[in-house]
Amino acid sequence: MKLRSSRLSLLLVGMALALSACASDAPQDFTKPEGPIAKQVDRLFDPVFAVAVVVFVLVEGLVLYVAMRFRERPGHDDAPTQTHGNTRLEITWTIIPALLLAVIGVFTVVTILDINKVDATGEALEVDVYGHQWWWEYRYPGEGVITANELHIPTGRRVELKLQSKDVIHSFWPPKLAGKVDVVPGHVNHMAIEATEPGTYYGQCAEFCGLSHSRMRLRVVAHSPAEFATWLAGQKQQPAKPSTSDEGAALFQSKGCAGCHTVAGFTAGEIGPNLTHLYSRKTFAGAIFDLNEQNLRTWLRDPQGRKPGSLMKLPVKLNEEEITKLIAYLETLK
Amino acid sequence: MTTVLEPDTDTTDAVEAPAAPGGGLMRRPRRITGALSWFTTIDHKRIGILYGVTSFTFFLLGGIEALLLRLQLARPNGNVLSAEMYNQLFTMHGTTMVFLVVMPLSAAFANYLIPLMIGARDVAFPRLNAFSYWCFLLGGSFLYSSFFLGGAPDGGWFGYAPNTSITFSPGHNIDFWVFGLQILGVASTTGAVNLIVTALNMRAPGMTLLRMPIFVWMSLVAQFLTLFALPVITIALFLLMFDRLFGANFFNPGAGGDPVLWQHLFWIFGHPEVYILILPAMGIVSEIIPVFARKPLFGYAVMVFSGVAIGFMGWGVWVHHMFSVGLGPYAVSAFSVSTMFIAVPTGVKIFNWLGTLWGGSLRFTTPMLFAVGFIAMFTIGGLSGVTHAISPHDRQQTDTYYVVAHFHYVLFGGALFGLMGGFYYWWPKVFGHMLSDRIGKVHFWLWFLGFNLTFGPMHILGLQGMPRRIDTYAEKMGFDAWNMVATVGAFVIALSVLVFLVNVAVSRKNRTVATADPWDGRTLEWSIPSPSPYYNFADVPQVHSLDEWWHRKYTEDDSGRLVRLPEQPPEPRLATDEEVARIHLPSPSYFPLIAAFGLPVMAYGMMYKAYAVAVIGAVILIAAIYAWGFEPSAEPEESS
Numbered sequence: 009m010k011l012r013s014s015r016l017s018l019l020l021v022g023m024a025l026a027l028s029a030c031a032s033d034a035p036q037d038f039t040k041p042e043g044p045i046a047k048q049v050d051r052l053f054d055p056v057f058a059v060a061v062v063v064f065v066l067v068e069g070l071v072l073y074v075a076m077r078f079r080e081r082p083g084h085d086d087a088p089t090q091t092h093g094n095t096r097l098e099i100t101w102t103i104i105p106a107l108l109l110a111v112i113g114v115f116t117v118v119t120i121l122d123i124n125k126v127d128a129t130g131e132a133l134e135v136d137v138y139g140h141q142w143w144w145e146y147r148y149p150g151e152g153v154i155t156a157n158e159l160h161i162p163t164g165r166r167v168e169l170k171l172q173s174k175d176v177i178h179s180f181w182p183p184k185l186a187g188k189v190d191v192v193p194g195h196v197n198h199m200a201i202e203a204t205e206p207g208t209y210y211g212q213c214a215e216f217c218g219l220s221h222s223r224m225r226l227r228v229v230a231h232s233p234a235e236f237a238t239w240l241a242g243q244k245q246q247p248a249k250p251s252t253s254d255e256g257a258a259l260f261q262s263k264g265c266a267g268c269h270t271v272a273g274f275t276a277g278e279i280g281p282n283l284t285h286l287y288s289r290k291t292f293a294g295a296i297f298d299l300n301e302q303n304l305r306t307w308l309r310d311p312q313g314r315k316p317g318s319l320m321k322l323p324v325k326l327n328e329e330e331i332t333k334l335i336a337y338l339e340t341l342k
Numbered sequence: 343m344t345t346v347l348e349p350d351t352d353t354t355d356a357v358e359a360p361a362a363p364g365g366g367l368m369r370r371p372r373r374i375t376g377a378l379s380w381f382t383t384i385d386h387k388r389i390g391i392l393y394g395v396t397s398f399t400f401f402l403l404g405g406i407e408a409l410l411l412r413l414q415l416a417r418p419n420g421n422v423l424s425a426e427m428y429n430q431l432f433t434m435h436g437t438t439m440v441f442l443v444v445m446p447l448s449a450a451f452a453n454y455l456i457p458l459m460i461g462a463r464d465v466a467f468p469r470l471n472a473f474s475y476w477c478f479l480l481g482g483s484f485l486y487s488s489f490f491l492g493g494a495p496d497g498g499w500f501g502y503a504p505n506t507s508i509t510f511s512p513g514h515n516i517d518f519w520v521f522g523l524q525i526l527g528v529a530s531t532t533g534a535v536n537l538i539v540t541a542l543n544m545r546a547p548g549m550t551l552l553r554m555p556i557f558v559w560m561s562l563v564a565q566f567l568t569l570f571a572l573p574v575i576t577i578a579l580f581l582l583m584f585d586r587l588f589g590a591n592f593f594n595p596g597a598g599g600d601p602v603l604w605q606h607l608f609w610i611f612g613h614p615e616v617y618i619l620i621l622p623a624m625g626i627v628s629e630i631i632p633v634f635a636r637k638p639l640f641g642y643a644v645m646v647f648s649g650v651a652i653g654f655m656g657w658g659v660w661v662h663h664m665f666s667v668g669l670g671p672y673a674v675s676a677f678s679v680s681t682m683f684i685a686v687p688t689g690v691k692i693f694n695w696l697g698t699l700w701g702g703s704l705r706f707t708t709p710m711l712f713a714v715g716f717i718a719m720f721t722i723g724g725l726s727g728v729t730h731a732i733s734p735h736d737r738q739q740t741d742t743y744y745v746v747a748h749f750h751y752v753l754f755g756g757a758l759f760g761l762m763g764g765f766y767y768w769w770p771k772v773f774g775h776m777l778s779d780r781i782g783k784v785h786f787w788l789w790f791l792g793f794n795l796t797f798g799p800m801h802i803l804g805l806q807g808m809p810r811r812i813d814t815y816a817e818k819m820g821f822d823a824w825n826m827v828a829t830v831g832a833f834v835i836a837l838s839v840l841v842f843l844v845n846v847a848v849s850r851k852n853r854t855v856a857t858a859d860p861w862d863g864r865t866l867e868w869s870i871p872s873p874s875p876y877y878n879f880a881d882v883p884q885v886h887s888l889d890e891w892w893h894r895k896y897t898e899d900d901s902g903r904l905v906r907l908p909e910q911p912p913e914p915r916l917a918t919d920e921e922v923a924r925i926h927l928p929s930p931s932y933f934p935l936i937a938a939f940g941l942p943v944m945a946y947g948m949m950y951k952a953y954a955v956a957v958i959g960a961v962i963l964i965a966a967i968y969a970w971g972f973e974p975s976a977e978p979e980e981s982s
Contacts, residue, residue: 034820036807038738046738053735060725067692067721074699075714078635079706086636086703087904093641094697101693102686109682112732116682117675119734124671141510171668176505177601179666179741183807187737190667192602193504194595197668210819214666214741214809216498218505219425222812296816316425 035210038183042209043202045123045186052119056112127200132166135159139171139178139191141217141319142224143281143294153243154270155288156281157295158227162236163203171197176218182211182228190215203230212295219317225295243285246273247341256337259330264323271341280320286341293318304335370929370973374876382930384468385876389475390454391772396479397446403486404438405839407431409832412796416829418817428813429496430515434485436499437519440619441526442482444757448622449474449530451764452537452561454772458867458874459555461546461883466539468928469970474533476938481525484942488518495519498811500612501582503593503604508586514949520583521945527576528941534568537561546866548885552646555865555889556639559646560625563653564618570657571614578607587948602667609660617656619753620720621649623760624691627713630767631695633861634710635702636904638889641694648687648694655684665733666740674733681731688724692717707861708782712763715790719755723748726801741811744804750797762789762842769849770856774873778852781845788838795831799824858914864892871914877925880917931973937966 041050080086137159138145146159159182161167171180173193181188182201189199203209213224231239250257257274260266266275272284286292289299293315297303308331311320326334371382383389411431414422423431453471457464465471488494493515497506506516541562545554554562582604584590591597593604632639639645661669661677695717704710726748730736739745769777808821815821859868866883867874869891887893894911896904917925940963947956 033818034806036819037805038807039805049734049738052732053729053738056729056732056735060729064722064725067696068718070696071699071714071718074696075704075706078699078702078704080703087906088635088637088701088703089902090638090898090904091640091697091701091902092638093644093694097697098641098644098690098694102690105689106683106686109685109728112728113679113682116678116732116734119732120671120675120678123734176510177502181741181809183738187734188666188741189737192595192667194600195602195668210807212809212812216502216505216741216811218510219429219496221429222425222809222814225816 036183036212038187040184042184042207043186043204045200045202046184048123049119049187052115055115059108059112123200126198127166127168132168132200133161134168134170135161137169137171137180137191139173139175139180139213139217141175141317142213142220142315144180144213144224144226145174145281148240148243151240151244153240154282155243155285157225157291158229158289160229160231160236160239161201161203162233163206163230164233166200166202169199169201171199177215178213178217178224179215180211180226181214182209182226184209184211185228188214201228203228206230206232206235208290220294220315223294223296223315225291227291227295239288242288247271247284249273250337250340254337256333256335259326259334260337263326263330263334265334268320283338283341286338288342301335301339304338305331308334370931372930374930379930381935382472382932384464384472384928384930384934386453386457386465386468386471387772387874387876387878389471390450390452392475393446393450393453393478396475396482397443397450400438400442400482401447402839404435404443405836407435407438409836411435412829412832414813415815415825417826418815418819418822420814423813425813426493426496429498429811430489430494432811433495433498433519437485437495437523438482439753440499440615441523442478442485444619444753444761445530446478447761448561448564448619448757449478449533449537451557451622451626451761451768452565455768455867456537456540456558456561457544458771458870458878459558459865460541460544460549461866461879461885462540462544463878463882463925464928465536466544467536469931469934470532470536472931472934473938474529474536476935477525477529477532477941480938480942481522481529484525484945485518485522488515488522491518495522500608501604502608503582503585503601504595506582506586507593509594516582517586517949520579520586521942521949524576524579524583525941525945527572527579530568531572531576534565534572537565538569541565546883546885549890552643553885553888553890556628556642556645556649557622557625557865560621560628560649563649564621567614567618567621567653567656571611571618574607575611578604578611581607583948587951602664602669605664605667606660609663610657612663613660614653614656616749616752617652619757621652623716623757623764624649626760626764626767627695627716629865630709630713630763631698632889633767633863634705634707634713635699636705636862637698637702638864638892639694640697640700642888644690645694648690651687652684655680655687659684662730662733662736663740665736678731678733682728685724685728685731692721692724707766708777708779708786709763709767709861711783711786712759712766715786716756716759716763719751719759719793723751723755726751739804741809742804743800743808743810746810747797747800747804750793750800754793754797759789765842767861768867770860770872771867771874773850774856775849775852776854776856776860777849778845778854781841781848785838785841785845788834788841792831792834792836792838795834796828797831799827799831803828859891862895864889866891869894869911869914871916875916877917877922877927880915880921929975931970933966933970933973937963937970940964940966 041047134149136147136149144157147154171189171191173191178191179188180191185201185203186199189197191197207230209228211226213221217224266277268277268280270276270282270284291297292299293307307314308326311318373379410423414420414428493513495515495518497511497516501519504510541558581592585592585594591599593599593601595601628639628645659677659681661673662681665674730739766777766782803821803824806820808815856872858871870879896906899905940959943959943962944956947953947959
């Protein structure tokens with residue numbers, strides 16, 4: 009028994025250690041938040057987690073102590089005193105946790121009210137976010153800019169997202185920058201994010217939304233304000249209308265792509281991601297594939313094979329030559 | 343209605359058929375032994391065993407599903423399962439473990455034990471009890487038939503609309519879930535009515551409410567929660583059924599419906615459900631610990647009231663499942679605070695268990711290991727629960743593996759540890775022989791190790807940002823190592839379950855005969871022979887105190903020390919043939935099974951829009967209930 013108890017304690021200590029030491033190279037680790045909004049929320053978690061660890065050590069310690077100290081053994085008193093309870097003690101261990109929780113409750117409510125404050129300065133950047141099965145669409149109101157999966161924002165500026173769904177419930181979650189907010193059809197939800205440092209922040213849909221829920225990822229790309237302005241200007245430029253001799257563009261029209269995808273000044277599909285500046289992105293198909301020739305090729309061969317349930321249904325299978333030409337056209341959409 | 347209290351009501355006159363004594367359609371089955379008698383039994387103990395065997399079988403199925411899920415997630419970009427199969431399996435794993443394992447396992451213990459613990463001969467409505475069981479078995483089988491009929495439900499155990507609507511889930515998968523859960527709801531609701539009436543009305547003389555064993559109390563609270571919570575999900579399922587079958591739009595935002603309504607209805611059921619799952623296990627632990635500490639439960643009354651308090655407060659916290667839905671800061675604040683405070687009565691329970699252990703003489707038998715393991719593991723689940731209550735941060739935690747870790751510490755580390763302890767503790771009373779303590783300890787330590795290896799790392803995975811319900815993840819997300827550990831842990835759990843099955847087989851072969859009171863127990867079930875005779879008590883006990891059986895064996899001296907009474911109660915005896923003839927027990931019946939059979943027939947008919955089949959199912963149900971109402975109260979010889 010003694011051996012077992014010490015083994016137990018080892019295990020528990022090990023678990024506590026493991027909990028406190030998360031791997032460092034986890035791009036969605038929200039115990040190491042990046043922006044001010046995520047950091048504010050994290051500051052609330054840390055003391056509560058610390059209190060929880062203290063209570064954990066106390067209770068588990070008591071369990072181990074009691075298990076060793078009062079274990080039946082030769083010479084041990086097997087006719088213990090029959091305590092039926094102790095009112096004072098029981099009131100104590102009702103009141104102390106209640107008080108502790110009341111304190112935590114006050115800080116929680118203050119934070120809730122604080123993070124739900126609407127930006128009064130009017131300086132926040134607003135972006136409309138639409139959840140689709142299984143990709144994200146971003147629209148910059150007033151700018152005429154529409155993009156997908158990779159949300160570009162400036163650093164040091166609050167970004168207010170207006171979340172709407174085109175089909176089922178999704179949840180927008182860039183863990184380093186903010187907690188998730190659900191994207192509910194029939195509702196308009198709001199959330200704020202803010203990044204301090206330029207960089208790419210990972211995230212993904214966090215509400216089960218059907219077959220390819222796991223393949224609905226996202227990235228937030230934060231630029232310095234100047235670089236953001238450059239990016240935005242680039243997105244506003246309308247690409248040249250493809251010449252009639254562009255066989256890839258012709259295939260884009262004839263093979264059904266145009267029915268779902270918009271390329272500004274050329275096609276006006278509204279169902280799939282806007283491809284006007286496709287090659288300004290790093291990824292595609294719900295940010296699950298790096299955007300390169302090889303990935304596009306396998307994708308165009310069999311979208312559903314690469315992403316179960318993908319709504320990109322090819323009316324007819326494309327042959328390799330057609331795919332090559334289509335990719336050549338897509339590569340012009342910078 | 344045949345009840346034990348009114349044994350001789352003569353209802354044969356009401357039967358229209360000639361009903362010649364000893365013949366005719368309405369003759370009740372008589373056999374109470376043999377394989378076929380299991381189909382007509384209304385003995386609460388045999389129904390308890392049926393519940394136990396069936397839900398353990400579902401536990402094995404749910405466990406296999408879990409192993410497949412873990413295999414898929416062991417490595418990034420796993421290709422063990424297709425996304426489609428993964429979604430079906432995680433949906434069925436959750437649905438199975440909640441509705442087909444923990445709830446009915448608790449029902450198994452409640453069925454078997456409540457009458458024995460309160461000194462009754464059966465439950466209040468024995469045939470209704472059989473009906474509950476058959477609805478459970480047929481409802482569960484109906485749900486599982488989906489695997490052979492085009493695919494299992496794949497919308498998650500929470501079935502969020504509009505993903506579960508006909509637009510986004512056009513197959514029959516979700517129909518199986520909608521109808522299966524409705525059938526299981528019938529099982530749970532009728533079971534709740536039965537057990538509540540049993541606990542309130544059938545107690546032996548002298549057993550006041552505050553002399554009722556704590557397990558009965560906790561089951562009573564859980565059954566009240568069931569009675570009030572199940573109708574809510576039934577309504578939700580009904581609305582979803584109308585959306586899917588008849589083009590209603592309750593949850594269709596395009597037509598003015600609201601998917602958030604589904605979430606409210608689901609979680610108003612879903613949160614009390616958590617307490618439905620955990621309270622009976624808390625009751626079991628509260629029975630085991632005093633026996634093996636040789637001390638009474640510390641603060642019995644406070645334990646009862648904290649259980650009742652948890653039951654009440656459980657209705658005021660459902661929105662903590664919806665902190666990221668966008669309900670506004672005031673609703674979120676209110677429910678954050680209420681969620682924090684439900685930790686108080688839960689904490690009281692943990693401290694009172696520690697108080698019971700303190701100063702005791704602890705015998706670490708297998709049931710005791712599981713009970714103490716419960717305290718240690720449930721505490722972790724409770725603490726992570728408090729961190730969920732800080733709702734701004736819950737928006738980070740929710741829908742990640744941190745939550746998966748949390749509720750497995752509550753439902754596995756809590757409920758299943760308690761129920762497993764219950765198996766070892768009451769096995770001798772049910773089957774007349776002991777389970778091996780040596781193998782039991784191997785079982786416990788493997789179980790304990792596997793459990794922590796599986797679910798401990800999930801805390802870290804969650805904090806690292808791994809969402810739930812994803813069938814795969816990319817490499818370089820930091821998820822690889824801990825997922826592998828969790829998968830290894832799941833197989834250690836599987837091994838421990840195999841050890842348990844070996845224990846059952848070996849112990850059955852060795853037959854270490856159990857005495858009536860092998861653990862030096864405290865409650866009335868230990869005052870009758872093992873295995874318990876079918877009539878339960880040769881003499882209906884007269885109850886004088888809490889822990890009645892203990893007080894017939896022990897007393898306290900002036901300083902409160904335990905003293906064995908010089909005069910011990912006589913060895914528990916079997917009733918004589920003469921006495922048995924005078925004990926009236928309800929007769930077996932065909933109709934609970936037949937009535938229950940009508941339900942899945944109706945469900946298949948509805949979901950395939952073969953309405954004639956649905957009508958046949960309804961006719962079976964109604965005819966069986968009618969026959970049930972008018973069958974004689976006993977076999978013809980006795981009732982005439």
